[in-house]
Amino acid sequence: MSATADDGTPARLKGAASWLINQVSLHSQRLVAEGMAAAGARGYHYRLLAALEEFGPASQAALGRRTGIDRSDVVAMLNELSDQGLVRRSPDPADRRRNVITITLEGARRLHSLDQVLAGIQDELLAPLSPDERAELVRLLSALLAHHSGR
Amino acid sequence: MSATADDGTPARLKGAASWLINQVSLHSQRLVAEGMAAAGARGYHYRLLAALEEFGPASQAALGRRTGIDRSDVVAMLNELSDQGLVRRSPDPADRRRNVITITLEGARRLHSLDQVLAGIQDELLAPLSPDERAELVRLLSALLAHHSGR
């Protein structure tokens, strides 16, 4: 009926789990990116702030390991975060190779507001699913992620 | 015991569906990219070939619409595909704005071999899940994708 008659996705793709996951991930990433951008942040920022609040001050390398962000990218992100005063970078007196990264009060405040944003996004993302289905989805994805752990 | 004691993902992330999806998607994309690369192709190529075989010859714009690939990216991919002789690009006599893209025999052959690769990847990706769980996952993801259709 309507539609440009030019749409319609190849059936091969609609059935492939890899395709589905990537597509949903795309929407997810778009939602996250938009939400973060609206708060003047980005995905990497949230990850780092979360790791900092949860595990306390840490070296940049440790942060990278925990968040799965490359060491070199951590540098850039930390520059941005400290420019915004959300994080403090000070040399580690006990090991002069390292910097100790500390989340500031403002950083924590920002993190919590991003938490709100993120929560809203979860809801939007999972909108068509019942609570049970959401839990099941999380369970299945967690299983997959756990299995493909060893990067 | 083991482990660098520096790993461990923030709890906030482990519970977020958006995070899980993106992580799984990352693994999925890596698997696909590796599989495709081993066959001298890449994700975009498969999408285009699949659309061509399923819907027959089409204009570049139509291909873009069907595969979700931007018009400008379609150009580049089609250049690569026709360089490999997998696709033919000829002017549309009925509408001189358009090119008609046709999949060649070789293209179809390549597509089928990529199908094999892809099938193997599905298996690897979903390895830890039972058949029922796999079906359920596909169902849930499809629901999400259908809901976030518009755009």
Added chain:
DNA sequence: CAGCGATCGTGGGTGCGACCAACGGCTCGT
């Protein structure tokens, strides 16, 4: 205690996928 391997921060560069803006050519409805 000299020396060497490993680790840390940093800078630079790559790749892929997804997008956007703008152009000249062409079609089609009115």
Added chain:
DNA sequence: ACGAGCCGTTGGTCGCACCCACGATCGCTG
């Protein structure tokens, strides 16, 4: 016959994930 709109193409941008190389530093071992 003309303007709105589509088509192919070029040439960017952005985010995320990665890699390599470097100098400084640490810590173990001989």
